[in-house]
Amino acid sequence: MLLRVRSKDGNFRFDLAPTADISQLLAKILETAPDADPSTFTISNQPRGNEAKFSTLKGRSLQSLGLNHADLVFVTYQPKAVPVSSSSAEPSATVPDASSTRIWETVKEDPVDVYWRSQDGKIPRGRDARFCTHATNGMCDYCMPLEPYNALYHKENAIKHLSYHAYLKQIGPKSSSSATSALPPLTPLSYKVKVPCPSGHPSWPAGICTSCQPSAITLQSQPFRMVDHLEIASTDVIDRFLHAWRSTGFQRFGWLIGRYQPYDKVPMGVKAVVEAIYEPPQEGELDGLTLGLPWEEEPRIRELSASASTPLTIVGYIFTDLTPTEEDRTKNVYKRHPGSFYMSSLEAIFAATMQKSNPTPSKSSPTGQFASRLVTAILTATEDGQVDIAAYQVSEQACAMVEADMIEASVDPGIVRVKEEDRTQGSARYVPDVFFSFKNEYGLEVKKTAKPAFPVEYLMVNVTHGFPQNPSPVFQSSKFAIENRPGLEDQRVENVISALARLDAPNIPDSRHAKPGEAHKRRELAAWLSDWHLVAFLDTTQLFSPADVKLLMRIVTSPTLLEDLSQLDPLLATEGWNTLMTFTRESASAPPSSSSRDDDIPQDVFDQIAAEEAAARGNGDGGGSSAGIRICPHCTFENAHGGSDCEVCGLPL
Numbered sequence: 001m002l003l004r005v006r007s008k009d010g011n012f013r014f015d016l017a018p019t020a021d022i023s024q025l026l027a028k029i030l031e032t033a034p035d036a037d038p039s040t041f042t043i044s045n046q047p048r049g050n051e052a053k054f055s056t057l058k059g060r061s062l063q064s065l066g067l068n069h070a071d072l073v074f075v076t077y078q079p080k081a082v083p084v085s086s087s088s089a090e091p092s093a094t095v096p097d098a099s100s101t102r103i104w105e106t107v108k109e110d111p112v113d114v115y116w117r118s119q120d121g122k123i124p125r126g127r128d129a130r131f132c133t134h135a136t137n138g139m140c141d142y143c144m145p146l147e148p149y150n151a152l153y154h155k156e157n158a159i160k161h162l163s164y165h166a167y168l169k170q171i172g173p174k175s176s177s178s179a180t181s182a183l184p185p186l187t188p189l190s191y192k193v194k195v196p197c198p199s200g201h202p203s204w205p206a207g208i209c210t211s212c213q214p215s216a217i218t219l220q221s222q223p224f225r226m227v228d229h230l231e232i233a234s235t236d237v238i239d240r241f242l243h244a245w246r247s248t249g250f251q252r253f254g255w256l257i258g259r260y261q262p263y264d265k266v267p268m269g270v271k272a273v274v275e276a277i278y279e280p281p282q283e284g285e286l287d288g289l290t291l292g293l294p295w296e297e298e299p300r301i302r303e304l305s306a307s308a309s310t311p312l313t314i315v316g317y318i319f320t321d322l323t324p325t326e327e328d329r330t331k332n333v334y335k336r337h338p339g340s341f342y343m344s345s346l347e348a349i350f351a352a353t354m355q356k357s358n359p360t361p362s363k364s365s366p367t368g369q370f371a372s373r374l375v376t377a378i379l380t381a382t383e384d385g386q387v388d389i390a391a392y393q394v395s396e397q398a399c400a401m402v403e404a405d406m407i408e409a410s411v412d413p414g415i416v417r418v419k420e421e422d423r424t425q426g427s428a429r430y431v432p433d434v435f436f437s438f439k440n441e442y443g444l445e446v447k448k449t450a451k452p453a454f455p456v457e458y459l460m461v462n463v464t465h466g467f468p469q470n471p472s473p474v475f476q477s478s479k480f481a482i483e484n485r486p487g488l489e490d491q492r493v494e495n496v497i498s499a500l501a502r503l504d505a506p507n508i509p510d511s512r513h514a515k516p517g518e519a520h521k522r523r524e525l526a527a528w529l530s531d532w533h534l535v536a537f538l539d540t541t542q543l544f545s546p547a548d549v550k551l552l553m554r555i556v557t558s559p560t561l562l563e564d565l566s567q568l569d570p571l572l573a574t575e576g577w578n579t580l581m582t583f584t585r586e587s588a589s590a591p592p593s594s595s596s597r598d599d600d601i602p603q604d605v606f607d608q609i610a611a612e613e614a615a616a617r618g619n620g621d622g623g624g625s626s627a628g629i630r631i632c633p634h635c636t637f638e639n640a641h642g643g644s645d646c647e648v649c650g651l652p653l
Helices: 022-032 111-117 151-156 164-171 235-248 298-306 345-356 396-403 493-502 519-529 532-538 546-556 565-572 575-589 594-600 603-618
Strands: 002-007 010-015 042-044 072-076 217-219 229-232 253-263 269-278 282-285 288-291 313-320 359-361 369-372 375-381 387-394 407-409 415-418 434-439 445-449 453-455 460-466
Touching: 002 022, 010 022, 111 164, 111 253, 217 396, 229 235, 229 387, 235 269, 235 313, 235 375, 253 298, 269 313, 269 532, 298 313, 298 532, 298 546, 345 369, 345 375, 345 387, 345 396, 345 407, 345 415, 369 396, 396 407, 434 453, 493 532, 493 575, 519 532, 519 546, 519 565, 532 546, 546 565, 546 575
Parallel strands: 002 072, 217 434, 229 269, 229 460, 313 375
Antiparallel strands: 002 010, 042 072, 253 269, 253 313, 282 288, 359 369, 375 387, 387 460, 407 415, 415 453, 434 445
16 A cells, blocks of 8 residues: 655655555665664654654554555654763863854955955045035035946946846945844855755655745856956967967867956956966867866966965966868967857856866855856957957856756857756756747847847957067066977976076176176076076976975066166075086086987988988088088077977077
8 A cells, every 4th residue: 555654754655555564664764864863763643743652663663554545644753862072072272163253254265355455445536526515625526436336337337237246235234233234245056956955854856845846947147257358468479379379270278367456447446367378288179179167287386476575376278279261371260259158058067067176265155155266268359350369257147057966068159058858866867947048139138038048159258469669578588488288398407507607697797706797698698587487497497496495486576676786696595506507517618419400400401400411411512511510590400390499498580
């Protein structure tokens, strides 16, 4: 017979024989309540009262208890007692009480957040010549400062999104004396089923209720953005990144190294300033690339970046999506436009994954973290076929949907697919109703279900971008070979030693022993050392200790290095620098050997050069320079590959 059971875990149906013992029913109920104490179970034929303990009914059949097919019984129980360990019973005096610690109060925010929290952010206005009738020192409704979230100001200045701190001002309590003023106003989005459920029933997919299931989702434009502007500190940063694509035609990916600063074009704005690009190991293709995540070098790169005079961090990532046109190879296919897509669904899901793994520390969230400032930058073609940057973030709704495994990429790059619900144990997926709004042909707002798919634009947040009018990059040089470009650019210690020999680095003393007229040598050395890729490479050579590498990074990123060259003195005194100078002296004094030449030139090229030299001698040319070799005017290295830059010092031939 079928017996219906109602408990605080929910409603259940069990198929049992009429002659089954009551203990068999108890065993079935225990499967739905693993944390229950079996000795406390009671059963009744009504919601309140008339309860009988299962232990007193042992040995009796269901039929003998008067239970029939489809009957409903009510079961109650108490949870198992949690054992108290000696360590928790007698807390140590040195361990703080976690219950009294509010996480958001202990968070260390980014300096740009600390700055904006100290400002009121109000938008100043001048005296209105038409309506202001008060004295010079007076103020009225026509000239008083505006709040940073003023809608009319944003509309007049074509600012689509509120800045993060303007949004905090808008949603925060207007009075500091309010009872809620001390509570964080932000709530991180989550579309996952709550596990365990607050009501106590078995977790999804065994059961679900209104207390644990996420509400229906209405996709809408995010009113704020975490980063308002992406600024590239120097055009050389982008040119050097594009060099790999120009040389091979393969797409490239890189992590943006920089910092966050206030942005004055938006009320309480934040901009990400990019100082360098680090290229992780990757496999480029004509129409895409393969990238390994997580990348092994991330902890080292983050630690090295943080050692700069003004600490740097990873502020985003950049990749190319460029295809030359068949008619004119100097121009590229215009593929990202209003009639196509700006950001593909696959790119949006990748961006959401990256943003979710790089949250922003925030005192305004109960978890101590909220959203992300990681920016997605795409090098793509403009309408006239030139190369330009497009910058985006994805919304918090996008991050929450990816975290809940609700969406996937589509064959159509401008469309996002909503996944089907999955009740498989271990990989269960609950998908609530998803809607999006749009204006129809009559100009009316219409709500439509997002299943099975919806436009990717509903997940995007636009970020402006540009270059500074007066560039002052942290790194003075970008000539050194770039990492992870095998066959195109090779980072080798020999290259460093050759360049140092050209700069006469072993003979450059510290400022105390400097001779008149030698300042230009120190300045050249300082400028050459101030190269992100050089410092990152030296960190892998083991020539410098970790402390010396951090010192090197701090010195070469000093904004006053070229004006105050005495800042080089601590570096010149390190053991790592002296070791490098010893190698440089020995290399300069050693005669060139055939073995070193074989290392620099592929064997087939070397054989060809040798044959040409032999032919020249046979013709009585006196052994002049080979036609395949180009002498670098800077370091006198013999370049045999015909490239535009020197293989050793990286400078133009």
